[in-house]
Amino acid sequence: MNKSILTSIEAQSMQFLDDLNEEQQKAVLATEGPTMILAGAGSGKTRVLTYKIAYLIQQGVDSFNILALTFTNKASREMKSRISSLLDNSESLNLWMGTFHSIFARILRFEAQKIGYPSNFTIYDTDDSKSLIKTIVKELNLDDKIYKPGLILNRISSAKNNLISAKEYADNINIQSDDLQSKKPLLGEIYKRYELRCFKASAMDFDDLLFKTNILLRDHPEVLFKYQDKFKYILVDEFQDTNFSQYLILKKLSARFENICVVGDDAQSIYAFRGANIQNILNFKNDFPDVKTFKLERNYRSTKNIVNAANSVIAKNKDQFKKDIWTDNEEGSKIEVFKAFTDNEEGLIVANHIFSAKQNHQLNNKDFAILYRTNAQSRSIEEALRRKNIPYRIYGGMSFYQRKEIKDLLAYYKLTVNPNDEEALKRIINYPTRGIGKTSLEKITLKASESRSSLWDVINEPSSFQLKISSAVLKKIEEFVTMIKSFNAQLSSVNAYKLGEHIAKSTGILKDLYADKSPEGLSRYENIHELLNGLNEFSENYPDQSLSEFISEISLLTDADNEDKNNQDSVSLMTIHASKGLEFSFTYLVGLEEGLFPSQLSLNSRTELEEERRLFYVALTRGEKNVCLTHSETRYRWGSLISCEPSRFISEIDKNLIHFNYSGNFYQKGSSFKSDRESYVKSDQINPNTKSILPKQKLVRLQKYVKNDTFKGDDLADLKVGAIVEHQRFGQGEILELEGQDSNQKATIMFENIGQKQLLLRFAKLKIIS
C-alpha cells in the first residue's frame, strides 16, 4: 500500500477528531459493533453522529451501506450538508438518511407487492384515519359519543406500535376485558374493519409504515437478508423516542453485522404517549450484551445557571440513569419569572421583554423562541407580537398541509395516483359541487361495503353493481370518473407541475376560490398557489419524478421540515415537543400553570408526571443565555375565564438560580407586582402600521351585514311593509320589513301561527291579501 496516501488519510482523520473532546472522539472511533451514546442536552450528539458518519465514509465504508435515522427530515438535510463539507465531496447524497417513517415508506413502496399492496399506496394522515373510523362506527350503528374516533385511533395506534394485529387484538382475552370495562367491546371489530378498509383503499396510516415493515421483514427472509446486507452500518438519533415497533426493525436489520450505534438521552424522552419506550435503552443492553457505552456529559450550549437549574428539576424524577451534566460556560443570569394577570398580558410581557432584550443585547429576532405546552396558547402571544411589530413564525399548529383547501387539492392528486383512496374520493366527489350529494354517496358506500369493493370500483362500473341512482346523477358520476381517469393517464407522461396545475384549473378549484373575495377566500387562493409553487419547485429539482412521488414526499413532512421560504429574521413560536434538538439564545416558556403544564391529564400517574417534567427539562435546556418563565393568574379556556395556580415546576428549580420579577411572597397574590405590570403595559404602544387585530371572522360578518342592509323600500310586485300576505305552508302574515333588491329581495314576515320568518321573494310564493 502506498504510504503517502495512508498518511494523508490519517492526517485528515486527525483533523476531524481535533474538533471533538476526548469522549466524543472515543464514540466516533468506535465504529464496529454495537455502541450506545448517552448524550446529555447540548453535549454535541448531532456533532458526534455527523462526524461518525463522515469518519466511516472516510475509512472506506460505502455511503450506500449506511443507514442513519434522524428525528426530522430537516435534521437529515442539515447533517448531510455538514458531512459533505467535512469530506469535501458529495458522498453524503448516497446515504440512506431520514426519519423512520420516510425511510421505511421508501422501502415499503419498493417491496409493496410482497405484502399485497400496490407500490402507489397512499398514506392516511390522522384526519383520514379518524374519518374512516367515524364511518365504520356509523356503519356498525354504534354511539359515536362512546366510540370517539380519536380515542379509537389512539388505541389502534398503540396496538400497532406494539405489533398487535387486528386479529390478535380481537382474540386477546386481556384486551377484550379491558375494552369491555371501558364499555367499548367492539373495538376489536372496528380495528379489523379499519384494517380491511385501509387495505381496500390501498392506504397505510402512519403506524402502518412501521408495522408493515415489521411484517415484511418477518415474513420475507430474503427481503430481510437483502437489507441486512445493504445496511452494514446503522445509526439512530434520539433513540429514547423510538417505540417497540421501531426498535424491532432496528434489531432485525442490525442482526447480521451488529454495527449499530444509538444516540439518546433518557432525560429527554417526551414521546411516551405515542409509544416511545425508555425501556428500549435497557433492552438494548440485553439484546447486545457487548455494547460499548459512552457518556457525553459536558454541555456546550447553556450557561451554568441554566444547566444547574435543569439538573435541579430533573433530579426530582425517580426513573432515570445517573448522569452528571456540567458546563464550563459562564455563569450567566438567573432564570427569570414573570407573573401576568391574563393570558393576553402574558403575551405583552414576553413581547416587551423581547423588544428591550433585542436592543440591550444587540440580538436578532431569530435568537428568540417562545415555547408552550399546547398549540392553543400561541394566539395571545401572536397578538402581542403583532402589536409590537415583532416578526414571528409559528412551527406546528394548523400546518399548511392540514388546511381545507390544500387537503382538497391534494385529495385530487391522491385520487389520481390511487383511485382506491376512499378518504380522498369522499372528500372531493362533490367538491366543487357537481350534484353528487349525500344520498348518492350513501348509496355508493352501501354498495361498496356490500360487495367488499372500493368506492371507485362502484362508480367506475355502476351498472354491474345495480346502483339505483337517477340517470342525471349517474351521468355526473360518469363525468367525474372520466375526469379522474384522464388525470391518471397523464401521470407518467406529463410533468408533475403541469399535471398538478391542470388539475387545479380543470376541476374548478382555482375558479371556486378565486370567486371568493372574502379575506379568508383570498388567503385560500394564495395557499393553493403556494402549493403549486412548491410543486413547481419539486418538478424543477426532480424533473423525472411524477405527481405520485410528490404526494408521498409531502405526506411525511414534519412541520419542522418546512424551510422558511423568505428566510426572514423572526421569533420562533412552537410547542416544547417541536423544540427538541433546537437551541435559542433567549428562550421564553409561557403558561407555567398547574393543569396546563403539567397538563391536567398527566396528574393521574407518576410516569406521566415524570414525562411532563422531562418535557420541562427539554424546554429549559433549549436556552443558551437566558430563560424566562411566565405564568398567568387567569386564562381563557373554552371561551370562559379560569383562574390558575403557578406550576409546581417553577418551585422545583433550585432557589438560588431563579429570580422572581415580582416582589413579595411568590404564592401571595396581588402584591406590589402591580407597578411592574403597569410599566410593562404602559410601554406597549400600538403601532399604527399594524393591521387590525380584529379576528377575520368578525370582519366577514361585518361585511355581510353591510351588504344586506341596503334598504330600498318597496319595489316590484307592489309589495309594501304592512301588507298582509298568505304563504302555502305558513298561512297568513304581515310584512314587517323588506330588504335587498330584484331577485335578492327578502321580506321579514310575522306569521300568525308560526312567528317571524325571513323569506326570499324569489322563492316564496306569496298571495297578496291586502
Next chain:
DNA sequence: GTATTATCTAAGTCT
C-alpha cells in the same frame, strides 16, 4: 341537492 343558520362540543404533545 344546496346554502344558510343554529346548536353542540371540544383543545395534549406528533409521524
Next chain:
DNA sequence: TAGATAATAC
C-alpha cells in the same frame, strides 16, 4: 372561542 354537525328553507 371556533370548527363541526344538525336543522331548516328553498
